[in-house]
Amino acid sequence: MKNLVILVAFLSVFSSCSKDDAVTMDSTSYYGKWTLVSMSGSIPNSEATGTAMEWQEFYLFNTNGTFTKSRERNSVKTSISGTYTTTIQSDGIFFELTYPNDSEIIGSCYGNQKEQLYLTGNNSLSSTWSYCDGPKLKYKR
Template sequence: MKHFVILVAFLSIFNSCSKDAVVNDSMGYYGKWTLVKMSGSMANSETTGTAMEWQEFYLFNTNGTFTKSRERNAIKTTISGTYVTSIHSDGMYLELTYPNDSEIIGSCYGNQKEMLYFTDNNNLSNTWKSCDGPGLEYKK
């Protein structure tokens, strides 16, 4: 019994840490995710559809690569990169890494990475909003 308690305690501590997950489609994230909602830090600043400042989508491939495309003022910008999944205490995240800098990378840190997470309603949302960027929500 003592060994069982130690094993359960060890597994609980080990499992609570963040870790990279094997890329699988258990969350159904492969495919195209389209921007459906933008919000700012002020109340009632939510926009949807053609009223949004830009139109955008991510395309997640099964081989760990993705493409992001944005159209703003009739100018289309596209960039590709790689992604990994990670599990945190509040859910699953996609960490996107770009090969070079681009104006369409939404990051708090100015690096070539973005973080997206799954919301309770199985949409994707960005973490950029936590540092005064727009809140962006994507639907498959």
């Protein structure tokens, strides 16, 4: 009987978790322009938004598996295009962006002309660059 009570308590705890953070977009509703809305570093309270950010940038995802990333920093505009794939994982939709050549605007932990992004529960797009001490970047449609 004691084991049954423990099992019921265990299942209750895990089945009562909120689904508020679940990704609500389907795998095709991410097409279009995603604009950088905030960036922050590893230092507490370092978030910057709008014109206070070090640069302005956006991604434009096309339905044919191609994208363009564009950044403006110190009045210099840089753009690069490439291809992307998406995977639906248990914790959301992940993007792998592949660039044809190296560029200073690729935000990657690996330096291999690839970049990874993921859709968050509040329907924003985030970069994985922060996993390796890069800035935490958040994009909105």
